[in-house]
Amino acid sequence: MPPEKRITTTRKPSNRKPVNRKKKSKSFPTQWKVAIAGLLLILLSPFYYGYVVSAFVSTWRWITDIGEDPSYRTYKSFDIKIPKNYSIHGIDVSYYQGKIDWAKVKAMEEDEVKVSFAFIKATEGVLLVDPYFQRNWREAPKVGIVCGAYxxxxxxxDGKTQAKFFLQVVKIEKGDLPPVVDIETLDGVSPLKMRAELSDFLNYVEMKTKVRPIIYTGLKFYEDYLIEKFDEYPLWVAHYYQPKLRLDNSRWKFWQHSDKAKINGIGHVVDFNAFSGDSTALSEMLVR
Structure with a gap:
């Protein structure tokens, strides 16, 4: 028998939409989850940021130390920048520094920078005596530090009354630095009134001691109220954290260039000063 004929039929295309089969997601390995969680804990930790900041500061200090101006560089033992063009350095102190070990102050030295002189607060106004004055005035000269009282x-x-009070407390002797008047505030009076009282103070002290006093003030106060008014008096100027004092060198004798020095034997930070001349010039300023 002949083979059966196969009947072929033509199928119409299907109208079904293809089914979108979702790819089976692979599970994230547990060890990676743990690693990422640990990293997040580190990044969010305050200790991490503290470490980063510390590292940044250390790097910045390292960079700046390399590029420091050799004429105005950081002295690590004093923990301040010191202008290098001066050979005579000193401090000024008051009750704020507490009890001072002057022998340790005298012994401190770095790269030929040492404390050669000290200005010591004695009085204020017409009633206040610094509680540490007598001790400092007695002990500092014993170790060879030249002293002046302010x-x-x-x-x-009243300016004259203040001068009398000051001289009742301070006995100025041969070898001392000239007495100092610290003027840095108007205290609510006019500049004219301030200058009149200051002039009375200066005149009385000079008359009694035969020594011309030093005027201490801030640079701005000097420029605002004192410039060209008391030019016959030696000037001691406060002007901080600068490589150079913005004032003609012929006008000033002492420059208070920092208020943050660390000195052996003193428990608090101290004002640090430079003298404009050499040791001979300093000797010539002393009371005779």
């Missing part, structure tokens, strides 16, 4: 001036008070 009075914090109050323009509201």
């Amino acid at each position: 009075h914090f001036f109050r323009p509201k008070r």
